[in-house]
Amino acid sequence: MPSNKSKRRKNLIALSMVAPFVITFLVFFLYPTLNMLVLSFTNAPLIGAGDWVGFDNYLRLFNDRLFKTALFNNGYFILLTVVPTTVVALCIALMINRLKGRTQALVMVLFFVPYILPVSVVTQIWEWMLDFQFGVLQPLISYFVGKPVAVFKNPYWVMPVIAAITVWWTTGFNVLLFIAGLRNISKELYEAASLDGATSRQLFWRVTWPLLWPVTALVLTLQLILQLKIFDQIYLLSSGGPFNSSYVLLMQVYREAFQLNHGGYSSAIATVLFLLIGVVSVLQFQLLRLGRGR
Amino acid sequence: MIKRANRLVVGAALAALTLPAVAAQEVIWWDFLGGGDGVRMKALISEFNAEHPEIQITGTTLEWGVPFYTKVRTAAAVGAGPDIMTYHLSRAPLALEEGVLSEITDADMKDAGLAQADFFDSSIAAATTDGKLFAVPFDIHAVVLYYNKDLLTGSPYLDADGKLTGMDTLEKFEEALAWLKSEGVETPLTYQTGGAGGVWRVFYTLLSQQGGQFIVDNEVLPGDNAAKAVKAIETMTRWQTEGWGPEQADYAASVALFSSGKSAFQINGVWEVPTFNDLAASNSLGFEWSAAEIPPFMGSPATWSDSHAFAIANQGDKTISGEKRTAVMNVIGWMEKHALAWADAGHIPAYKPVAESAEYGAMEPNASYASLAKTSAFDPQTTITGVASPTYDTAINIISPAMHGYFNAEEAVEQIKQELQAMMQ
Numbered sequence: 001m002p003s004n005k006s007k008r009r010k011n012l013i014a015l016s017m018v019a020p021f022v023i024t025f026l027v028f029f030l031y032p033t034l035n036m037l038v039l040s041f042t043n044a045p046l047i048g049a050g051d052w053v054g055f056d057n058y059l060r061l062f063n064d065r066l067f068k069t070a071l072f073n074n075g076y077f078i079l080l081t082v083v084p085t086t087v088v089a090l091c092i093a094l095m096i097n098r099l100k101g102r103t104q105a106l107v108m109v110l111f112f113v114p115y116i117l118p119v120s121v122v123t124q125i126w127e128w129m130l131d132f133q134f135g136v137l138q139p140l141i142s143y144f145v146g147k148p149v150a151v152f153k154n155p156y157w158v159m160p161v162i163a164a165i166t167v168w169w170t171t172g173f174n175v176l177l178f179i180a181g182l183r184n185i186s187k188e189l190y191e192a193a194s195l196d197g198a199t200s201r202q203l204f205w206r207v208t209w210p211l212l213w214p215v216t217a218l219v220l221t222l223q224l225i226l227q228l229k230i231f232d233q234i235y236l237l238s239s240g241g242p243f244n245s246s247y248v249l250l251m252q253v254y255r256e257a258f259q260l261n262h263g264g265y266s267s268a269i270a271t272v273l274f275l276l277i278g279v280v281s282v283l284q285f286q287l288l289r290l291g292r293g294r
Numbered sequence: 295m296i297k298r299a300n301r302l303v304v305g306a307a308l309a310a311l312t313l314p315a316v317a318a319q320e321v322i323w324w325d326f327l328g329g330g331d332g333v334r335m336k337a338l339i340s341e342f343n344a345e346h347p348e349i350q351i352t353g354t355t356l357e358w359g360v361p362f363y364t365k366v367r368t369a370a371a372v373g374a375g376p377d378i379m380t381y382h383l384s385r386a387p388l389a390l391e392e393g394v395l396s397e398i399t400d401a402d403m404k405d406a407g408l409a410q411a412d413f414f415d416s417s418i419a420a421a422t423t424d425g426k427l428f429a430v431p432f433d434i435h436a437v438v439l440y441y442n443k444d445l446l447t448g449s450p451y452l453d454a455d456g457k458l459t460g461m462d463t464l465e466k467f468e469e470a471l472a473w474l475k476s477e478g479v480e481t482p483l484t485y486q487t488g489g490a491g492g493v494w495r496v497f498y499t500l501l502s503q504q505g506g507q508f509i510v511d512n513e514v515l516p517g518d519n520a521a522k523a524v525k526a527i528e529t530m531t532r533w534q535t536e537g538w539g540p541e542q543a544d545y546a547a548s549v550a551l552f553s554s555g556k557s558a559f560q561i562n563g564v565w566e567v568p569t570f571n572d573l574a575a576s577n578s579l580g581f582e583w584s585a586a587e588i589p590p591f592m593g594s595p596a597t598w599s600d601s602h603a604f605a606i607a608n609q610g611d612k613t614i615s616g617e618k619r620t621a622v623m624n625v626i627g628w629m630e631k632h633a634l635a636w637a638d639a640g641h642i643p644a645y646k647p648v649a650e651s652a653e654y655g656a657m658e659p660n661a662s663y664a665s666l667a668k669t670s671a672f673d674p675q676t677t678i679t680g681v682a683s684p685t686y687d688t689a690i691n692i693i694s695p696a697m698h699g700y701f702n703a704e705e706a707v708e709q710i711k712q713e714l715q716a717m718m719q
Binding site: 045046047048064065066131132133134150153155239240241242243244255258259260261 | 388488542683691
């Protein structure tokens with residue numbers, strides 16, 4: 001049966017090609033994740049095994065004031081970043097799309113540059129610009145509110161400022177996605193609509209917006225996942241302060257694990273975050289798809 | 295130079311006589327000393343290596359704080375840790391809970407040529423748990439009161455020798471601050487008001503001076519300790535509202551206020567002593583300065599202190615033993631006896647023969663503030679306190695905002711209690 005043989009051979013080749021990824025995924029992602037899940041049911045320290053404690057860690061979460069604060073702050077940060085960064089990226093993409101040739105390439109590069117910077121560089125730049133004593137942006141702040149503000153030590157300023165920095169940093173990538181989406185929309189549609197007397201506003205809402213919706217939904221979902229995982233900027237800029245106004249879930253995971261040696265409890269928080277991201281992003285993506293279907 | 299070369303030759307010759315056939319022991323050394331004191335530590339290591347051909351230290355400097363302690367713990371767990379490492383005694387309790395430190399036995403101490411009685415009691419106490427010694431203290435470092443003599447000239451606060459005087463109560467200190475402010479000194483008293491370390495050290499000093507204890511039997515600020523903490527925070531808040539202290543000053547900014555002559559007083563660690571010594575030596579400071587033990591503002595003398603110590607990682611079967619352990623103890627003994635070079639970094643040697651030597655007595659201002667070692671207040675021995683701990687974080691997260699008017703001292707103390715108590719598992 002030669003055909004059967006060649007089929008098996010084909011399968012083997014296919015298997016050998018996906019194997020590197022599958023093995024890496026199993027060893028470096030699935031295995032640690034499952035271990036984390038097991039760990040969350042124990043009282044293990046950071047290193048070594050612990051005793052089985054059932055759902056104790058999870059029950060403890062319900063009475064943990066800091067956990068609630070962190071959950072709230074994660075939500076607040078989502079509000080501050082997900083939709084704003086999508087809107088900003090879309091506006092920038094629309095403007096870039098009107099440019100031509102080299103100017104377009106140059107402007108695109110300018111918006112993309114922050115994205116390639118490592119987070120430590122980004123936070124350092126903004127820390128200097130916003131420094132309470134010497135920052136170049138402090139005169140601007142003084143102009144609007146009357147006095148300089150130590151933004152990372154002020155409970156009202158800290159989250160919006162970190163959100164703004166995050167948008168500045170990551171928006172370049174979303175711009176790229178939107179530009180790709182815009183280029184996929186056929187020019188003929190615009191021409192046809194124009195011939196029928198559509199205004200530029202109608203062109204956007206009737207042609208661009210619906211056809212771009214898959215990209216918009218993707219960007220929104222990616223951002224949701226990314227911003228729920230917020231840690232670096234907060235750790236580097238405010239360490240969760242002042243009085244926990246920027247304390248988020250991953251800060252708590254870090255602190256419980258590395259400062260307090262509570263490996264089990266910290267795994268429980270991480271598991272909750274993992275589930276949260278899973279549920280929320282699936283839910284959002286489905287909702288966005290439904291929204292489009294109507 | 296020649297003298298030193300001679301010493302080298304003699305040392306090498308002696309070593310060759312005593313240990314003819316033994317190959318050099320390599321000692322892996324980890325520390326977290328990245329600043330000015332790191333330079334001095336590296337000099338000490340090279341000097342040791344030059345004097346001891348039979349023992350060679352290979353040093354690595356890692357990132358201070360949580361990264362250092364995380365790496366030590368993970369490395370020791372798999373037997374890839376260092377032979378010797380520096381450790382903050384304030385962070386030792388967590389290490390002991392995890393069993394990261396190897397006990398230093400009497401035999402070890404003998405190998406080093408040291409005895410526990412040679413050290414300041416407070417430092418040995420901080421390194422001892424259940425009657426067992428887990429680290430050899432190297433220094434005691436604390437906060438001191440730096441003062442600008444030029445700005446205080448003409449006030450009753452300097453004596454004939456130019457030393458700080460008449461500061462034995464909080465009222466007098468605050469009178470001095472008010473006087474300085476009226477004389478046009480922008481920020482009479484500077485410290486890191488916008489950072490964890492500076493706020494914690496001042497707070498803990500003021501708490502300890504009232505006889506207050508931060509944690510007793512696993513309870514955060516029990517009984518009247520809470521009221522004492524409130525008083526400490528209220529005092530720090532008053533310094534801010536009166537305009538005596540800098541608003542939200544980061545570490546570098548707080549030091550710059552003093553070195554630029556805008557502050558007459560600075561409360562900061564002894565580790566900045568070499569900074570001002572160097573500036574004065576190059577004639578770029580522009581004023582006369584000195585430093586003194588923090589006066590007993592709240593009643594009795596006490597100063598926040600911590601200690602750099604030497605420790606051996608407990609790595610199960612791979613914990614060093616035998617000749618290597620002897621070599622490591624040799625290193626520790628030698629370092630202790632050469633701690634004068636370390637004192638140059640501002641730290642007070644924990645080893646009394648050096649701290650009480652005539653050479654140390656001649657070092658200024660070090661000798662002036664060395665008295666604080668007798669009343670040093672170490673952080674509580676718990677797993678949630680000490681360098682890079684959640685307690686340090688509450689200083690910036692809760693005390694500093696209270697000082698800057700976001701809520702009052704009682705609320706701050708209540709929050710500290712709630713937050714830290716929840717972490718004591």
